[in-house]
Amino acid sequence: MKFNPFKIILWLLFVLMVLLNSFRLFIYGFVISFIIVIIDRAFFGTRSRSDTQFLNLFFSITLFFAVCYTFSPFFRSLEFEVSHPKWTQYDIEKIDKHTTKKIYSDRNILKKQQTPVVIHYLDEEGTTQKLDTYFEHYALPMFPPLFNAKVSENELDYIHQRGVNKLVDKQNVHLFKHPHKDLLKVFKGMDAFAVRHSIGSVIVLWVSYILFMGLLVYIIIRFKVIKEKFQINTPKERLALLLISGLFLTSFTITITSVLHYLKF
Numbered sequence: 001m002k003f004n005p006f007k008i009i010l011w012l013l014f015v016l017m018v019l020l021n022s023f024r025l026f027i028y029g030f031v032i033s034f035i036i037v038i039i040d041r042a043f044f045g046t047r048s049r050s051d052t053q054f055l056n057l058f059f060s061i062t063l064f065f066a067v068c069y070t071f072s073p074f075f076r077s078l079e080f081e082v083s084h085p086k087w088t089q090y091d092i093e094k095i096d097k098h099t100t101k102k103i104y105s106d107r108n109i110l111k112k113q114q115t116p117v118v119i120h121y122l123d124e125e126g127t128t129q130k131l132d133t134y135f136e137h138y139a140l141p142m143f144p145p146l147f148n149a150k151v152s153e154n155e156l157d158y159i160h161q162r163g164v165n166k167l168v169d170k171q172n173v174h175l176f177k178h179p180h181k182d183l184l185k186v187f188k189g190m191d192a193f194a195v196r197h198s199i200g201s202v203i204v205l206w207v208s209y210i211l212f213m214g215l216l217v218y219i220i221i222r223f224k225v226i227k228e229k230f231q232i233n234t235p236k237e238r239l240a241l242l243l244i245s246g247l248f249l250t251s252f253t254i255t256i257t258s259v260l261h262y263l264k265f
Contacts, residue, residue, distance in 0.1 A: 011059075013207060014059060014062070014063055014066070016203070016207075018062060018063075018066045021066055021069040021070055021200060022069060022079075024079075024083060025062055025065045025066050025069060026062060028061070028062065028065055029057075029058050029059075029061045029062025029063075029065060030058060030062075032057075032061050033054050033057035033058040033061055034054070036057055037053055037054045037057065040053065070198075070200050070201060070204060071193055071194065071195055071201065072191070072192055072193055072194070073187065073188065073189035073190055073191050073194055073197065074189075074190050074191060074192050075192075076187060077174045077187040077190065080176065080185065080187065081174075081176070084176065084185075086179040087176040087177060087178060087179060087185065088124065088176065088177040088179065089174065089175065089176050089177075090121040090122060090123065090175040090176070090177060091121060091122045092119060092120070092121050092171045092173055092175060093120040093121060093122060093128060094120045094171070095117050095118070095119050095120070095167065095168045095171055095173065096117060096118045096120070096168075097115050097116070097117045097135075097164060097168050098115065098116040098117065098118075099115075099116075100113055100114065100115040100160065100161070100164070101113070101114055101115075101116075102153075109139075109149065109152075110139050110149065110152055110153050110156060111138065111139055112136050112137060112138045112139060112156070113136060113137055113156055113157065113160040114134045114135070114136040115134060115135050115136070115160070115164045116132065116133075116134045117132075117133060117134060117135060117164075117168070118130055118131070118132055119131040119133060119173060119175065119186070121175055123177075124177075131175070131184060131186070133186055133188075135160075135163065135164050135167055135188055136160075136197070137156060137159050137160040137163055137196045137197060138156075138196050138197070138198070138199065138201070138202045139152050139155075139156045139196075139202075140152065140155055140156065140159075140196065140205070140258060140261070140262055141202055141205050141206050141209070142258070142259075142262050143209055146259065146262065146263075151262065151265045152262075154265045155261075155262060155264075155265040158265070159196060163189070163194075163197075166189075167188060167189055172188070172189050172190045172191075173186060173187065173188055173189075174186070174187040174190070175187075204254075205254065205258060208250070208251045208254040208255055208258075209251075209255055209258075211247055211248075211251040212248070212251035212252055212254075212255045215244065215247060215248045215251065216248070218244075219244075219248065226241070226244070
């Protein structure tokens with residue numbers, strides 16, 4: 001059996017992205033894909049292609065949820081609220097912030113910035129309680145020769161202070177209490193799209209850089225072969241080209257956007 005290396009890479013990236021977020025995403029993708037396939041087979045009689053259809057649907061739907069979960073604080077909070085209906089949401093009174101600290105790696109490279117905060121909230125009895133936590137943002141990863149320690153610090157300082165001030169001023173925090181345990185779950189920020197708030201987003205950026213460089217070299221070396229395949233109309237060849245093109249364009253967009261943003265500082 002011949003394996004498509006790009007399919008393998010795509011599935012590995014898919015599993016990595018989902019596991020970095022929540023295993024529940026696998027369940028959502030499986031259930032929704034299963035329902036769609038059953039309906040399709042029952043009403044449209046597409047039994048012969050149901051296996052491939054299920055895998056494609058499962059991959060696409062679960063990946064969509066994983067991307068939303070990775071880059072959307074609003075989606076994470078909404079997903080938790082829907083999947084944990086018995087948890088109690090507390091009202092936030094105010095948020096106090098303290099001095100920001102910078103965290104460096106062993107090689108003295110800035111990793112992230114953290115700002116300790118105190119969240120004042122009302123419990124079930126209407127009593128004001130306090131929760132000590134922190135807001136953090138990770139440094140934008142950048143490859144040589146573009147990497148510059150001072151630029152990275154300036155960029156992260158700008159992103160972190162802007163994000164912290166927005167969270168504190170607008171009290172963009174959702175706080176949930178377990179129905180039976182003394183356990184709190186905090187969701188910081190309600191933006192539809194945000195990056196750099198977790199190690200998962202940093203991993204996605206590094207993977208995008210590596211994919212872009214690797215695929216660029218592959219396309220240059222195999223340019224003639226790829227050009228010939230564009231003239232072949234078999235489904236397998238079209239799928240292979242679609243996978244290569246999709247991976248390359250996605251990684252290219254992420255890489256170029258990150259570089260242009262980095263160069264502004």
